[in-house]
Structure formats: C-alpha cells, structure tokens
Amino acid sequence: xxxxxxxxxxxxxxxxxxxxxxRDSGLRAAVTSLFNRKSRAVEAVQSISFDIQPGEIVGFLxxxxxxxxxxxxxxxxxxxxTTGTADVLGYTxxxxxxxxxxxxxxxxxxxxxLTWDIPVADSFELNKAIFRIRASDYRTRVDxxxxxxxxxxxxxxxVRNLSLGERMKCEIAGSLLHxxxxxxxxxxxxxxxxxxxxxxxxxxxxxxRRTGASILLTSHYMADxxxxxxxxIVIHHGSLLYDGxxxxxxxxxxxxxxxxxxxEEGAPAPDDRIAAIIDRAExxxxxxxxxxxxxxxxxxxxxTSRLLAHLPVSDLTVEDPPIEEVIEDVFNIDVDAAxxxxxxxxxxxxxxxxxxxxxxxxxxxxx
Amino acid sequence: xxxSAPENRSTFDDLSPRSLLGYYxxxxxxxxxxxxxxxxxxLIWLFGLIIQxxxxxxxWTTVADSNGGEAGGFTTGxxxxxxVVLMVVNHLTFVWHMWEFGWRIQTGFFSPMLMRPIHPxxxxxxxxxxxxxxxxxxxxxxxxxxxxxxxADFGETSFGNAAAFVPALLLAMALRFILEWTLALAAFWMxxxxxxxxxxxxxxxxxxxxxxxxxxxxxxxxxxxxxLPFRWTVSFPVEVLLGQVGSGTIIVxxxxxxxxxxxxxxxxxxLWAVAASRYSAVGA
Numbered sequence: 020x021x022x023x024x025x026x027x028x029x030x031x032x033x034x035x036x037x038x039x040x041x042r043d044s045g046l047r048a049a050v051t052s053l054f055n056r057k058s059r060a061v062e063a064v065q066s067i068s069f070d071i072q073p074g075e076i077v078g079f080l081x082x083x084x085x086x087x088x089x090x091x092x093x094x095x096x097x098x099x100x101t102t103g104t105a106d107v108l109g110y111t112x113x114x115x116x117x118x119x120x121x122x123x124x125x126x127x128x129x130x131x132x133l134t135w136d137i138p139v140a141d142s143f144e145l146n147k148a149i150f151r152i153r154a155s156d157y158r159t160r161v162d163x164x165x166x167x168x169x170x171x172x173x174x175x176x177x178v179r180n181l182s183l184g185e186r187m188k189c190e191i192a193g194s195l196l197h198x199x200x201x202x203x204x205x206x207x208x209x210x211x212x213x214x215x216x217x218x219x220x221x222x223x224x225x226x227x228r229r230t231g232a233s234i235l236l237t238s239h240y241m242a243d244x245x246x247x248x249x250x251x252i253v254i255h256h257g258s259l260l261y262d263g264x265x266x267x268x269x270x271x272x273x274x275x276x277x278x279x280x281x282x283e284e285g286a287p288a289p290d291d292r293i294a295a296i297i298d299r300a301e302x303x304x305x306x307x308x309x310x311x312x313x314x315x316x317x318x319x320x321x322x323t324s325r326l327l328a329h330l331p332v333s334d335l336t337v338e339d340p341p342i343e344e345v346i347e348d349v350f351n352i353d354v355d356a357a358x359x360x361x362x363x364x365x366x367x368x369x370x371x372x373x374x375x376x377x378x379x380x381x382x383x384x385x386x
Numbered sequence: 387x388x389x390s391a392p393e394n395r396s397t398f399d400d401l402s403p404r405s406l407l408g409y410y411x412x413x414x415x416x417x418x419x420x421x422x423x424x425x426x427x428x429l430i431w432l433f434g435l436i437i438q439x440x441x442x443x444x445x446w447t448t449v450a451d452s453n454g455g456e457a458g459g460f461t462t463g464x465x466x467x468x469x470v471v472l473m474v475v476n477h478l479t480f481v482w483h484m485w486e487f488g489w490r491i492q493t494g495f496f497s498p499m500l501m502r503p504i505h506p507x508x509x510x511x512x513x514x515x516x517x518x519x520x521x522x523x524x525x526x527x528x529x530x531x532x533x534x535x536x537x538a539d540f541g542e543t544s545f546g547n548a549a550a551f552v553p554a555l556l557l558a559m560a561l562r563f564i565l566e567w568t569l570a571l572a573a574f575w576m577x578x579x580x581x582x583x584x585x586x587x588x589x590x591x592x593x594x595x596x597x598x599x600x601x602x603x604x605x606x607x608x609x610x611x612x613x614l615p616f617r618w619t620v621s622f623p624v625e626v627l628l629g630q631v632g633s634g635t636i637i638v639x640x641x642x643x644x645x646x647x648x649x650x651x652x653x654x655x656x657l658w659a660v661a662a663s664r665y666s667a668v669g670a
Contacts, residue, residue: 092497095501096500096501097497097500097501097665098665099663099664113663115500115662117503117504118503120501120502120503121503123501124501125497125501127497130494130497130498132498134416134420136420136423136424137416137419137420137423138419141415141416141419142416144412144415144416145412145413145416147412148408148409148411148412148413149409149412149502149503149504150502150503151405151408151503177423
C-alpha cells in the first residue's frame, strides 16, 4: 500500500485473531486436555479501517478488552495482523523496517522501557546510540524534555527508585529523544494523580504542536481525551463503532440533556412537583438553591419552557451530559444489535448519523 | 523539540560498523553500570561457574591419585590443568539466554527490544560479553590459585598451542552464543522451555567435556560429540591449549567451528523472521 502525503496512518480492514487454549476446570478436564487439546479463536480486532493525518491527535476509545492495545501493537510492529493492511509513514509496521522503528514510539503507561537498575540519564545515553541521534540534537532535546517535564532532579536516579509518576515522565522523555513522527500512547496517565495527569497532557499537546507528530492515544481518563483530541475513534469488541468529532460523538450518542436550574432566593423547593411539570424528567441533584435534571434530548425545549413557566427560575443552563456518561452509554451498546460493518462504514463516510443502534434512540425519543 | 529534521530512511538504512560500534560502546557502559549495581549477584553467579569444574577437578584428581597418579591416560597434573582451563573456557563461552527468553516473552520484556531499530541479538551479545569481562576479575585469580594448589601440568602446551587457542576460543564463544540464542527462540513456540533447556544442558555437560575429558568417553559417545557442535563449543579450545590435539586436528577443528557458525547463523536468521512474526505476548 502506498501512503498519501496527507495521511500518516492508513489502516484498512485490520484484523487480529488469537488462538486461545481452553479447557474446563478440574483434574478430569486436565487429563482429557492432554490428548484432546482445544483452543478457541478470539477475534481481538475485527476488520477496522481508519486514516490519521499528519499532526492529528486522535483518541482511541473503548472498554477493557475492546482491541485498542492489540491495534496499537500492530501499528507499532509488535504484532502481525491475521489479515488487513496498515501503512504508517509509508511503511508496513510489522515489517519492522529500521527506518520505521526510528520514527515511531509506543509508550505504554503500565510498561517499563527504561533499564530498571541504572540512572535514567544512562538509559537516555543508550537510546541516543540506538536511535543514532546526533550529539548536538541529543543535548538540545534532553535539555528541552528535562525542562518541559521537570525531571532535572530525577535523571540521575535509578529508575527503580522513582515513583510511578516520576517514572512515567522519564519514560516519555526517553521515548521521545529520537523525536518520533508517529506516537502511540497507551494509557499514558494511568495511575497518576490529577496534577501529574495534567502535566503529561499539556506536555503531549506541546510535543504535538512543536513537532507536528501524529498521535494515537488511548486513555480511560476522559479528561485526557477532552483536552487533547478533537477526533475520537471508538472501538468495542474489536469493531469500530464511531470515528469522528468528539463533540459530534457526544451530540449523537447522548439521548439526554442536562438542565441546571437556579431558583430565586427564598423560593420553595420544587420537590415532587417536577414530575408534574415535566414528563420523563430525572432529578439528578436537588438543593435549597436549585436542581439538576436530565431530560430526553427531544424534550429539551419543551421542558425548558415549562420549567420557566412553573418555577421561580433565576438562571437556567442546558448542557450535554459529562463525556464519561456518554462514553459509558456507548460502551454499553449491544454490538450485535448495531449496524453491520458496511453500514457503519457508509454512515461514517457520509457523516450521516449515529452509527449504532438507531432503534434504541428511536425508542427513547418516541416514548 | 529540537529543530533538526527527524531521522530519515538513510539514517537507518544500513547498520554501519561505526554506528554499531557506537551502540556497543553505550551498551557496554550501561551493562557495566548494571553489573556494578548488583555485585552480590555477580559474585554468586561467578561462584557457581567456579564450583562446577572444581567438583570435577577434585573427583578426577582424586581418582588419578588413588590409581597411582594416572587414570584413563591423564595424570593428576593433566586433570588439574584440564579442569582449570575448562573453567576459564566455560566462563568465556557461557550463555544464559535460553533461560531468559521464556520470561522475556511472557512478561512482555521483549516488546521494547522489538521496537528498537537494532536487532535484539546485539543487546544480548553485549550483555554476554560484559558479564564475561567482569567475571574474569574473579575467574582468572581463581584459575591461578587452583592451578598452583592442584599442581596443574601445562607441560604439553607450546607457544603454537597458545596462539591457536585464541581463535579456537573466539570461535567457540561465537558458536555457543549463536547456537544457544537460536535454541532460545523455541520460547516463541513453547510456553515452558525449561524442559528443553534442561535436556540441552544435560547433553552439553557430557558431550562438551565438562564432566570428563571427551577422551574418556566411550567410542560412540565420542563420535556423537564430534558430529554435534558440543565439542567445538567448550572442549576443543581446552584440548588445543593443552596440546592434546595435533596441528591437523586443530585446522580441521577451526573448519568445523566455522561450518557450525555459518549453519547456526543461517538457521538463526530464518528462525528469527518466523519467531518474531509469532510474537503475541499477552499483555506485552
């Protein structure tokens, strides 16, 4: 496959099937398996396709076991796919061409790539030799990374003596010394405190801005995705569910809106009057000064006007629900009931509509 | 980030000796630092490498002593010399990667190695050589002390033998490393490779001359040792240094070592390509 200059990553019908040995529990099954070994084919990734442009940061979302990491491993050349093609920077990743490996990096939040027992700076020196970084570039990049990630005090310590967050910052610095043009980030902020997550997020954004690298990021922290990715790809049970704008994902997948009502001072609490005012409203939170309710999206306008008419409202805000909730809804979608791969492809290509279970939304809106 | 252009194809196209040397220098520095960080473990491993030939040395010199100073055509002093040299040769040819591959694959340790623009074998070559270089600090004094204490007899060693020992040893180091690294690739197919490793080690003990000089083995075992690569990985350099083989055998021996190395390299290259495509460490 030849890559267009406008595309950094081109994935076409990528599929990975693992053969997983299995047997029942117990001694009898163990003995039986000696003579009659059984294995099951697990389709970790089912024919997914997408393109990523140079300089794009794309969020790659899905619940545990969705196939995200398997996809990232194929794109970084670690795994060979069962079928399908991928072209990253003009290379087929699993050919593991040295020229390709010298231009990409996979950073896994739960994996250690620096040498455990020697100071971080020694591991950096080793990466300098492995990736053949010119001495002048190396010094400049180390200085920049040390400053941006604030790791000046850490690089003389052995990796084993660093905390999780400190180690992650050093891992990121070590993986970026060769200035990869394509970066795969698998849960880069996992297990880190909020301040450290924020620091790493801003660093990734800065790296993207300065180098124009394409970044594919998986994270279970929606704050990472919201802060970094305009576009998201949602994968579930190995299938691609959505590929598009993050805001559009929220708009299309969320059947509800959140209405935040502030009441005039001294006004009585509406208590159970809400049910009488708005049909199918769900009170999420209620206090002396106001309440937060969730209504079906189609009823937002009607609900707003009824609230304004029936309650002493001082302020009213309509919001999309938090992205965590939307993503949770998307993850809970019954994939088997979703449209076929071809239907999804057509819908995503045309941007027509929500590419999953229309029935569910239609039912919500009709009832 | 720095403003220079990212590495392009030409940077990595060919692995020039200069860039490989740069990698080896940096990796050696890191490895020495690592071994200095674990001096205790290093000492214990070295102790293990001394103990095994020492046991054979004590057994065989005792047998020869109790037999009037000679057994199986070797005098007590010749046994002592054999096992002292064997200890050094075994240290310098020793390879442990067979025992590490299974763990590397199961834990995902292999993943970062596979994502570097350099073949993982180079990492292991340096690990191996640096351990050997550091280990010489303990092995050489131990060999000298044992040679003196057990009156090792180097009477048959000529200057020519000493000169021929160097290439014989270097070829043995290369052969044993490539052979065992290739066998280690079995871990890509088998979850538990330790059974195979045990079998290989057991064969190697007998057929490479570690339990007893190969001259003491029955004829069929000697033939097997000659045909298989074992003799050429350990025993041969010892035989060369101690003058136990003539110049004709030495030259043939170099040829056999080179032939085995060429075959092992070919197999390694083919097998590696298939093995790497099978890599699927769960959670790696």
